[in-house]
Amino acid sequence: MTNPHSPVICLDLGGSFIKLGVMSARDALEILDQQPIPADYWAAFCARVSAMIVQHEAHFAPDSPVAISTAGIVAPLTGEMFASNIPAFHQRQLAKELAAALQRPVIVHNDADCFALAEALAGTGKGHKVVLGAILGSGVGGGLVSDGRLVIGQNGLTGEWGHGPITLTEVEIDGSPVRIPRQACPCGQKGCLDTLGGARGMENLHRVLHDERASSTEIITRWQQPEPRAQQTIQAWLQLVSEPLAYSINITGASLVAVGGGLASVTPLIAALNDAVQRCVLRSTPHALVVPGTFAHHGGMMGAALLARQSAGR
Numbered sequence: 001m002t003n004p005h006s007p008v009i010c011l012d013l014g015g016s017f018i019k020l021g022v023m024s025a026r027d028a029l030e031i032l033d034q035q036p037i038p039a040d041y042w043a044a045f046c047a048r049v050s051a052m053i054v055q056h057e058a059h060f061a062p063d064s065p066v067a068i069s070t071a072g073i074v075a076p077l078t079g080e081m082f083a084s085n086i087p088a089f090h091q092r093q094l095a096k097e098l099a100a101a102l103q104r105p106v107i108v109h110n111d112a113d114c115f116a117l118a119e120a121l122a123g124t125g126k127g128h129k130v131v132l133g134a135i136l137g138s139g140v141g142g143g144l145v146s147d148g149r150l151v152i153g154q155n156g157l158t159g160e161w162g163h164g165p166i167t168l169t170e171v172e173i174d175g176s177p178v179r180i181p182r183q184a185c186p187c188g189q190k191g192c193l194d195t196l197g198g199a200r201g202m203e204n205l206h207r208v209l210h211d212e213r214a215s216s217t218e219i220i221t222r223w224q225q226p227e228p229r230a231q232q233t234i235q236a237w238l239q240l241v242s243e244p245l246a247y248s249i250n251i252t253g254a255s256l257v258a259v260g261g262g263l264a265s266v267t268p269l270i271a272a273l274n275d276a277v278q279r280c281v282l283r284s285t286p287h288a289l290v291v292p293g294t295f296a297h298h299g300g301m302m303g304a305a306l307l308a309r310q311s312a313g314r
């Protein structure tokens with residue numbers, strides 16, 4: 001078993017970059033390096049990770065474990081990765097194979113799961129029994145934590161509230177019903193919130209409603225001015241996002257939703273989402289239910305390191 005007080009080597013593996021950090025014995029995370037990811041080839045990927053660790057080895061102990069947060073999905077029984085945008089380790093047993101290459105223990109978890117755990121143990125969800133981590137980044141993702149433990153579930157997809165045929169096909173804008181066609185999602189289904197709920201989804205929704213291309217940043221700026229078309233887009237967006245989120249709260253019993261991803265930094269939008277969710281849940285709370293997470297930027301690495309600590313028995 002790994003020494004639970006050994007510094008943890010933290011990696012964030014995305015489609016473009018490898019980020020490297022260290023979590024000290026005091027559970028403080030320090031970011032050390034960021035380099036392009038060799039996303040196509042396993043050998044090149046392993047060599048880059050190994051070189052980054054060697055370059056910063058003064059921060060680590062010989063028995064430091066490696067904790068990985070990545071956008072891929074990890075099959076709970078086999079450890080096989082589903083990460084189609086990172087062919088280097090898509091369909092590989094990343095933890096097992098990288099552990100053999102690095103001669104260190106390696107754990108791998110989905111980044112939304114890691115974010116949810118970081119928020120539940122050390123962030124805005126601290127003290128709450130059930131915490132839902134909700135990612136509103138370019139897409140929609142999530143993770144669920146109960147009693148300080150990540151709920152993995154049978155398929156490794158627990159908390160993924162952005163997928164499935166869940167979007168409304170009709171919203172109300174300025175008092176009138178407006179039909180929104182259900183969109184095809186890269187996951188293979190039709191009507192996923194992922195197609196309308198993240199930043200790309202908001203842009204898609206604006207295009208559907210107004211036949212106009214605008215970035216999510218522009219839409220949000222114009223909403224705050226306020227400009228009528230952007231206001232209509234955000235009205236529709238709040239309905240589309242708040243209903244499945246309220247439903248997720250009813251099902252999981254979460255008493256707090258910590259929001260991560262780029263849209264989490266738009267405080268007025270998250271406050272408006274909280275108001276909309278509070279109107280839909282079975283039992284509203286005196287405290288805000290939906291709040292920006294504490295670890296919007298490095299929650300993945302933070303959560304992965306905390307998971308490594310948990311698996312080391314601390």
Ligand SMILES: [Zn+2]
Binds near residue numbers: 188192
């Ligand atoms: Zn989908």
